[in-house]
Amino acid sequence: MHQGVAGCGRYPYPLQYQLIEVFARQQGVDEDQVQVFCGSKLALQNAVHAFTGPRSLVVPEPSYETPAQTAEARGAKVHSVPLNAQQAHDVEAMLAVDPKPGLIYLCNPNNPTGSVTPAADIERLLRKAPADSVVVVDEAYIHFSDVPSCIPLVKTHANLLVLRTFSKLYGMAGARVGLAVGQPPLLEALEKFDGYNVAAEPSLRGALASLEDASLVARRKQDNQQLRDATVARLSRAGWRCTASQANCFMVDVRRPAEAIVAALKEQQVLVGRVWPSWPTWIRVSVGDEAQMRRFEDAFFRVLV
Amino acid sequence: MEGLSRRRLVGLSAALPLLGQVSWAAPAAAAAAPGPAPVRLNYNESPFGPSAAA
Numbered sequence: 001m002h003q004g005v006a007g008c009g010r011y012p013y014p015l016q017y018q019l020i021e022v023f024a025r026q027q028g029v030d031e032d033q034v035q036v037f038c039g040s041k042l043a044l045q046n047a048v049h050a051f052t053g054p055r056s057l058v059v060p061e062p063s064y065e066t067p068a069q070t071a072e073a074r075g076a077k078v079h080s081v082p083l084n085a086q087q088a089h090d091v092e093a094m095l096a097v098d099p100k101p102g103l104i105y106l107c108n109p110n111n112p113t114g115s116v117t118p119a120a121d122i123e124r125l126l127r128k129a130p131a132d133s134v135v136v137v138d139e140a141y142i143h144f145s146d147v148p149s150c151i152p153l154v155k156t157h158a159n160l161l162v163l164r165t166f167s168k169l170y171g172m173a174g175a176r177v178g179l180a181v182g183q184p185p186l187l188e189a190l191e192k193f194d195g196y197n198v199a200a201e202p203s204l205r206g207a208l209a210s211l212e213d214a215s216l217v218a219r220r221k222q223d224n225q226q227l228r229d230a231t232v233a234r235l236s237r238a239g240w241r242c243t244a245s246q247a248n249c250f251m252v253d254v255r256r257p258a259e260a261i262v263a264a265l266k267e268q269q270v271l272v273g274r275v276w277p278s279w280p281t282w283i284r285v286s287v288g289d290e291a292q293m294r295r296f297e298d299a300f301f302r303v304l305v
Numbered sequence: 306m307e308g309l310s311r312r313r314l315v316g317l318s319a320a321l322p323l324l325g326q327v328s329w330a331a332p333a334a335a336a337a338a339p340g341p342a343p344v345r346l347n348y349n350e351s352p353f354g355p356s357a358a359a
Contacts, residue, residue, distance in 0.1 A: 001359050111349065141349075171351030172359070206359035213356045220353065249349045269340060271347040286346040289353070295344045 001175070001209075004202030012201040019204055022211050023164075023179060027151050035187045038199050040140060040165040040178025045070045046193040047103060047161060047180075051134045052076035055102030060089045062276035064111045064138065067103070076102070082278070087115035087243055091125040100130055107138040109145045112276060112284040114228075114245025116147045126157050134186065136161045143169040143217050144224050145246035151181050158183050161190075166203075168248060169220050170210040175203035224248050228287045234297060240304075243282075249273065251282040254304060258283045261303060268299035 004012075016036050024031045037043040048057060048070040057071040061080040068078045079097040084090040089106055104125070109116045122137065129135055137150045139162055150162050161182040167173040177199050180190060199207075210216060232242045232250055241253040254261045258275040261283055265272055273284030285296060 001355060168349060169351060170356065171354040173348065173350045175355070206355050209359035210356045213358045216356050216358075220351070223353075247349075248351070266343075269343045271343050271345050273347045273349070284347075286349045287352075288344060288346050292344045292346060292352060295341075296346055299344075 001202040001206040004205040007201040011198050012204055013198050015201060015204040016198050019207050029154060032184045033154055033181055035180045036199055037178045039176040040163040041066055043163055043178055043180040043190055046190040047136055049193050050189040052102040056098050058094050058097055058101045058104045061278050062112055063107050067105045087113050088117040091121045095128050101133050103134045105136050108147060109141040109247040112251055113243040114247035114250045115243050116145055116246050119148050131159060134159050134161060138163045140165045140168050141247035144221055144248050154181055161186050166207045172206050175206050177203045177207045224287050227293050231293050248287045249284055251284050253282050255281055264303040265299050270296050270299040
């Protein structure tokens with residue numbers, strides 16, 4: 001990444017093509033089925049711009065808010081469908097809410113709950129969804145989980161778009177690199193809003209090095225799982241209900257207005273995530289390192305005596 | 306300012322440079338001791354940053 005700073009005087013398209021080539025080879029897809037964006041958020045926003053407007057957006061609730069916010073800004077109808085009892089996407093309800101949506105958004109594992117939706121459910125949704133309704137599967141947190149990726153399904157589903165990011169397990173949130181995987185017509189629709197832009201050279205070099213670091217995913221997945229599950233186990237033993245997370249975040253039901261608990265934790269110098277209005281008594285906690293999780297637990301039990 | 310006499314205003318004006326000196330000359334020890342840096346568990350970032358290879 002340091003080496004990339006010297007190259008910032010040029011548009012680094014060759015490196016972007018190299019990143020696409022490496023990712024496509026690793027994932028077993030064609031290079032024209034992969035595009036790079038300055039963060040997967042941008043690919044997601046472009047998808048909402050491209051496929052909603054006259055037609056609606058279907059989202060799970062609670063979930064990552066960006067697609068709904070973007071659709072609302074365009075005046076598109078947004079259908080929010082609550083997660084089911086297993087905290088997975090309720091795919092039947094998502095299909096039923098609108099027979100001809102423009103875009104159906106799935107996030108697997110889901111942000112903010114960290115909960116996962118079985119692959120069979122996603123495949124069923126893909127089979128049943130109208131062929132001209134685009135299905136976006138946001139796999140920002142997939143590396144932390146045991147669920148299979150939907151990328152292999154891109155070959156057989158022309159309406160499937162899978163999103164990946166370097167912001168989570170790869171630790172490059174500030175470098176802004178994301179990928180969209182889909183058949184060329186879908187990617188071309190996104191590019192109408194992105195103009196075949198290019199990411200910064202330090203970011204592209206960091207992304208390439210991350211893909212070529214053969215042990216990184218397994219090592220960080222294990223560390224995250226160990227810290228997350230230990231924290232969740234201690235909270236659960238103390239009587240606090242947590243989501244069944246396979247991501248680098250989880251939610252805790254604090255059984256009172258969560259905004260006040262977020263503020264109280266902040267006074268203890270512990271910043272936790274925002275509150276989702278549909279789950280007003282739950283806080284979202286990102287998984288940090290061991291010392292950070294210890295400070296979170298200390299503050300949590302001080303605040304919630 | 307309407308409640309202040311001219312003498313009082315003059316007195317305040319004379320004190321202003323002193324106030325400035327007091328403020329700027331305050332010993333470092335008088336500042337509040339910095340607490341621990343906040344723990345940021347609010348944006349699902351990795352605590353480990355980019356791969357060492359990056």
